[in-house]
Amino acid sequence: MNPKKVDIRKQFSTILADYLLQLRQNRKLSLADVASQTAMTPQAIGLYEKGKRIPSVNAMAKLAFFYNVDEEDALKVREDAIIDTTKILGDDTPSAIKNEYVVLSLREPQITIDGEPLTAEELEKATEFIKAMRIKQNKTF
CATH class of the missing domain: 1.20.5 (Single alpha-helices involved in coiled-coils or other helix-helix interfaces)
Structure with a gap:
């Protein structure tokens, strides 16, 4: 008998999820309200807020614009979530997140002389x- 496969998405970092949920709740908006103004689905926004999916850069930029927050700050929270998720999941990190992590790690020089x-x-x-x-x-x- 095969053991049930664990859904590793439940273990994603909650940094970004908490941030997005707080933005929406502070404005007393429903998922449908945000979705109608951002051309996203309520389901996608819900997955972002539950930490089961990390929005693309474009989706994050749309959300930052909608919530009237600094886009660079919002993207930094997204990057922090990618880094944290990679640390949490290690080798089990989904390849798309792992690829973004590699790109992020190359942005800042980590090689020393x-x-x-x-x-x-x-x-x-x-x-x-x-x-x-x-x-x-x-x-x-």
Whole structure:
């Protein structure tokens, strides 16, 4: 007998869910109210607020606009939820979230030389150098 598969989405970070729920409840709005003004479904918004789905960047931007909150702040909460979810789920993180986590982790230099993190400019130069080395290696084969 196969054990019932656990729905890992129930274990997503609640950072973003709590944020979105609070925004809606503070304005005393229903899911239908938000949905009608954002061209989203009440079901999608409900999943975001329950922490069972993470909205896309575009959906998050729509919600930030609707709630009249700073878009950068709202997207930062979304990013924090992706990072937190990845830490919670580890290897069980869904690939879409894992991919976004990788992109987010590459935004800020985490490589250090002599204990100092690389600046964005140094990281860009290092990336270009590595690309040039790969091209050179491919030409020698």
